[in-house]
Amino acid sequence: MKTESRKDKLQRMLRMMILIRRLEEKSAELYSATKIRGFLHLYNGEEGVAVGVMETLTPEDAVVATYREHGQALAKGIGAGAIMAEMFGKQEGCSRGRGGSMHLFDAATRFYGGNAIVGGGLPLSVGLALADKMQGKSRVTCCFFGDGAVAEGEFHESMNLASLWKLPVLFLCENNLYAMGTSIRYTQAVQELAAKGAGYGVPSAAVDGMDILAVEEAARIAAEHVRGGNGPYFLECRTYRLRPHSMFDTEQYRTRDEVEEWKKRDPIDLFIQRIKDEGIWDEAEYVAMESDVAEEIKAAVAFAEAGTMEPVEDLTRFVYAEGGRP
Amino acid sequence: MSEQPEARITTYREAVREAIREALMKDERVFLMGEDVGHYGGCYAVSKGLLAEFGPERIRDTPLSESAFVGAGIGAALGGMRPIVEVMTVNFSLLALDQILNNAATLLHMSGGQFNVPLVIRMATGAGKQLAAQHAHSLEGWYAHIPGIRVLSPATIEDARGMLWSALLNPDPVIIFENNTLYNLEGELPADAGAVDIDRARVLRHGEALTIITYSASLHKSLEAAERLALEGIEAEVIDLRTLRPLDDATYLASIAKTHRALIVDEGWRSGSISAEISARIMEQAFYDLDLPVSRLCSAEVPIPYAKHLEDAAIPQVDSIMAEARRMVRHG
Numbered sequence: 028m029k030t031e032s033r034k035d036k037l038q039r040m041l042r043m044m045i046l047i048r049r050l051e052e053k054s055a056e057l058y059s060a061t062k063i064r065g066f067l068h069l070y071n072g073e074e075g076v077a078v079g080v081m082e083t084l085t086p087e088d089a090v091v092a093t094y095r096e097h098g099q100a101l102a103k104g105i106g107a108g109a110i111m112a113e114m115f116g117k118q119e120g121c122s123r124g125r126g127g128s129m130h131l132f133d134a135a136t137r138f139y140g141g142n143a144i145v146g147g148g149l150p151l152s153v154g155l156a157l158a159d160k161m162q163g164k165s166r167v168t169c170c171f172f173g174d175g176a177v178a179e180g181e182f183h184e185s186m187n188l189a190s191l192w193k194l195p196v197l198f199l200c201e202n203n204l205y206a207m208g209t210s211i212r213y214t215q216a217v218q219e220l221a222a223k224g225a226g227y228g229v230p231s232a233a234v235d236g237m238d239i240l241a242v243e244e245a246a247r248i249a250a251e252h253v254r255g256g257n258g259p260y261f262l263e264c265r266t267y268r269l270r271p272h273s274m275f276d277t278e279q280y281r282t283r284d285e286v287e288e289w290k291k292r293d294p295i296d297l298f299i300q301r302i303k304d305e306g307i308w309d310e311a312e313y314v315a316m317e318s319d320v321a322e323e324i325k326a327a328v329a330f331a332e333a334g335t336m337e338p339v340e341d342l343t344r345f346v347y348a349e350g351g352r353p
Numbered sequence: 354m355s356e357q358p359e360a361r362i363t364t365y366r367e368a369v370r371e372a373i374r375e376a377l378m379k380d381e382r383v384f385l386m387g388e389d390v391g392h393y394g395g396c397y398a399v400s401k402g403l404l405a406e407f408g409p410e411r412i413r414d415t416p417l418s419e420s421a422f423v424g425a426g427i428g429a430a431l432g433g434m435r436p437i438v439e440v441m442t443v444n445f446s447l448l449a450l451d452q453i454l455n456n457a458a459t460l461l462h463m464s465g466g467q468f469n470v471p472l473v474i475r476m477a478t479g480a481g482k483q484l485a486a487q488h489a490h491s492l493e494g495w496y497a498h499i500p501g502i503r504v505l506s507p508a509t510i511e512d513a514r515g516m517l518w519s520a521l522l523n524p525d526p527v528i529i530f531e532n533n534t535l536y537n538l539e540g541e542l543p544a545d546a547g548a549v550d551i552d553r554a555r556v557l558r559h560g561e562a563l564t565i566i567t568y569s570a571s572l573h574k575s576l577e578a579a580e581r582l583a584l585e586g587i588e589a590e591v592i593d594l595r596t597l598r599p600l601d602d603a604t605y606l607a608s609i610a611k612t613h614r615a616l617i618v619d620e621g622w623r624s625g626s627i628s629a630e631i632s633a634r635i636m637e638q639a640f641y642d643l644d645l646p647v648s649r650l651c652s653a654e655v656p657i658p659y660a661k662h663l664e665d666a667a668i669p670q671v672d673s674i675m676a677e678a679r680r681m682v683r684h685g
Contacts, residue, residue: 089432123465132464139431140463144455150421151456154428154436161384161410161434168428181451184421191416345462346500348469348524 034307040082040239041302042316044074044295047098049324050107051270054097054114054128057328058274063114065127066143068095072237072269075294076201077102079242080169080264083250086136088167091152093201094129094143099171104136107323108330117334124337125345145206146179148172149198153185156194156259167253169197175206177220186227186261193258197249198229200261201236203268208280224261236266237294240301269293360543365513366536368546369399369475372517373437375547377407380435383521386413386422387439387475396441397477397536423449423474427457427526430472435521440476443492443530457526458501472526473517479532479570479620480668486656489664491569491620493530494627497597503527504597505551508572510540512595515549522548532570551596554604560588562682563614566605566631568594571618571669578674587682597627605631606639613644614681618669623651645684650677 031039051069058067070077077098084090084103092099100110105121113120114128122132122141130141139155142148152170159166176182177200189196202220204211211218224231230252234245242264249260267289271278278286302308363371376383385400391414394401404412415422419440426438440446446453453474461469480489497504503525507513513531520527557572558579567575572593579589590608594600609615615635619628632647650669658664 118465120465122463122467125465126463130463132460132467134464134467139468140460142456144451147424147451147455150424150452151428151431153421154425154430155432156428157425158429158432158434161429162432180418181420181424184416184418185424187416188418188421188425192413345464345466348461349466350524 033305037302037305037307038312038316040078041295041298042320043078043102044239044298045317046107046320046323047074047077047101048295049320050097050101050110050327053324053328055270055274057114063128065129066094067114067128067274068272069270070095070098072289072293073201073203073266074098075239075242075298076236076264076266079239080199080246082243083246084167084169088169089137089139089152089155090169090171091139091148091155092141092171093145093148093173094141095173096131096141096171097128100131100133100138103138105131105133105138107327109133111327111331112334115331115334116336117331118337119330119334146172146176146181149176149181149185152196153189153194156189156196157192160192160194165195165254165256167195167197167250169199171199171201173206174200174202174204174211174215174220176200177223178206178214186224186229186259189259190227190229193256195253195256196259197246197253198259198261199246200263201266202263203266205268205272205280207272208276210280221261221263229259229261231261231263233263233265236264237292237297239294239298267292360541362539363510363542364536365510365538366397366399368510368514368542369517369531370401370403372514373400374403374406376437376518376521377403377411380521382433382435383437384411384413384434385437385439386415386426388415388417388441390414390439395439397533399536400439419445419448420452424452424456426472426474427452427460427470430470431460431468436472437517437521438472438474440474442488443476443478444487444490446476453502453526453528454499458499461525462501469524470526471521471524473520473529474526475529475531477533478530479534480652480657480664481534481570483659483661483664484657485659489657491652493569493597494619494621494630496528497627497630499598501525502598503551505529506568506595506597507531508535508569508593508595510538510542511546512549514542514546516551518548519551523551530569534570538573552601554592554594554596554601556590556604556608557593558589558591560590561612562587562589563616563678564590564592564605564608564612565616565618565674565678566592566594567618568597569620571620574669574671575618575674578671578678581671582675582678585679587678589678600631600634602634602638606635609635609639610642613642615643615647616674616677616681617647617649618674619649619651620668621652622654623649624654626651645681648677648681650674
């Protein structure tokens, strides 16, 4: 087996972060151009979490994500074209245009959504892990959720149940400090979210979510714990959303200065500096990478534009399964 | 000489237990989870003995976390298992409504047909045991409002025995409502009882005077009313809906074409009820078959009270069914 060089690995990770960033930028642009509608939640600033965590998962592992899931979807292996086509409402989209931005799904990569009920994906991940355990499969189910979900009963019920039954769930909290527009200091009595794992006997850790390599290291420890049959693990990644909550957010709840401060810790910039510090930065390769990513985004948009609308006669399909017993 | 297998007398409770037992034996992907299903033996003693027979991996006691264990059932179904999730009563199921509506009923559609949810949820429903306003409602009609799930209402021993396996064979989420007043119901069950059709309503009593459309515990009250009405010369046709979603329109419409009178007996609240839906469908599809307007006997619009006389007055009873049937027959 050919081992990947340090330089290649970091470049690959950087490329994925940049791909996510450029997809989000293009999505915002296409939203303004009314090609994309509905709710659109962008991942800018949190890329290090999805990419860092996904480094530690295998293609057989499952991911359950939130409505801010473009990054996880790309990193898990759903093509940018299928994601863009989904946001365009085209049947070539990864959910045939039935889901949109908040509901990306893909059976081939075991991507179980795109859940837009805060906390709603947590019980689902417990069940996926239960099925794996009962079938003797040593797979991990990684459930992404935000700090807002920690206030939901489903978080507490799911942590307890997964711990009680020693299920292979990686509970992955993306703490971006705001539940939509309300700061965590107004919603959580205990703001150190990782501390909540103790009440359920779930090993927990918190990590700087703006530092992709720190995320990867922490996620590797977490994923190995889970994969080893030791039950769930709770990892809190402290991160920040650099753009508004959605396209309708006027950001009255935080100051421009606060956002500017966090921009100094942009995970992509930090990672580039890190690669430079390691002495393996290659400016020419970076320029080529940006251009390659731009081409990929361009192709994704072209794919979405060329996509077709599902016939209205098909409206009531996929309410009940077609065909026999699966 | 072929010999019919002998029918035997059993109870609704035993029939449900046998159905669960058979499913566990026939398919290793099947398991049961819920509150008190294991060590306690089930709140209504349905799963008594199953923990000893099948062990804690397949008979799983859960914490009082309706949302988590119903959601876990959905996830396990997605992951290749065939879970039977027991929710103690329909009122408690509201704690899991997010999972049932926003996930179980929705995932297949949101995913563009990729992820179906072969999950069975069983729960107790119904008034009649003086359990008051947080244990005794009949919210089947609410659940029947939701596209993406199937709603079954076994009222007979045969259906209590057969509907579970049929539900497990279904690729979509199925909710089975067991009326708690029926668990002690005794009746005959053929020795070869097994899976039943879950698409069609059934005519349980034939008659020409009027059609009584009903389900669950009200079926038995309607049948008793019909027997007594027959002594007065009124022969009622009684239809057990069995499945509340999707509704089998054809069976009751065919009956109404013959009787020209339709009475719906429904233990759910009147406003926005399944009986309202059926009434609308009759209006849409059989208006000119009717000799007089469709009539409904429903639960009074009140939380179910504790006191026996008030609880009795809150839901349809044999006497009220008979009185309404007489009025309808005399009218036209």
